[in-house]
Amino acid sequence: MRALESMIKKLAPLGIYDTRNTSNIYAELSAYAAAIDSYRDLLDEALRECFISTAETFGLEIRERVVGDVRSDCSIEQRRNMLSTRASLGETDYNLAGFDKFMDSFGVQDYTLSESPSTQSVTVTITGDYPGNTESWIKNQIELILPAHLNMNVYSGGLRWSAIDNNNDTYTAFDSKNYTWEQLNTQK
Numbered sequence: 001m002r003a004l005e006s007m008i009k010k011l012a013p014l015g016i017y018d019t020r021n022t023s024n025i026y027a028e029l030s031a032y033a034a035a036i037d038s039y040r041d042l043l044d045e046a047l048r049e050c051f052i053s054t055a056e057t058f059g060l061e062i063r064e065r066v067v068g069d070v071r072s073d074c075s076i077e078q079r080r081n082m083l084s085t086r087a088s089l090g091e092t093d094y095n096l097a098g099f100d101k102f103m104d105s106f107g108v109q110d111y112t113l114s115e116s117p118s119t120q121s122v123t124v125t126i127t128g129d130y131p132g133n134t135e136s137w138i139k140n141q142i143e144l145i146l147p148a149h150l151n152m153n154v155y156s157g158g159l160r161w162s163a164i165d166n167n168n169d170t171y172t173a174f175d176s177k178n179y180t181w182e183q184l185n186t187q188k
């Protein structure tokens with residue numbers, strides 16, 4: 001119920017105010033109601049944006065800026081899921097199983113992780129197509145979460161193997177292109 005309807009409903013039992021829509025009282029109540037409704041709409045929006053599960057605009061953007069860039073390349077639901085996952089990370093998530101949660105919180109679904117205990121290194125290869133600034137941000141976030149004593153290699157971009165398979169090239173046709181591994185990893 002909007003403010004004008006509510007005020008008229010509350011004043012009607014008193015019987016001392018003329019609340020017909022041609023009266024001065026009605027005009028005054030309408031002016032108050034317009035301001036009250038506008039204020040209430042702003043309060044409703046502020047309350048909605050306070051929670052990740054209901055945020056749609058600035059509530060998501062503010063949280064995304066805290067951890068990096070605004071992910072306008074994703075849907076609102078994806079952005080909510082990434083932020084919720086990020087908020088649920090805890091000190092027990094700094095392990096191999098927790099790494100999946102970290103990657104989900106960055107919006108990365110397709111990646112491989114290779115460990116080399118003998119060289120104390122970890123290699124993360126991210127496949128998929130991300131804008132340049134998003135790609136840099138993801139790489140930076142991965143480097144921030146992994147333990148400092150590990151040597152870190154993060155590779156991103158490139159043509160997905162599934163996309164190569166979809167070309168239905170024969171081995172001979174594919175091999176005739178003479179791609180190097182670097183070209184395959186950086187091909188868009």
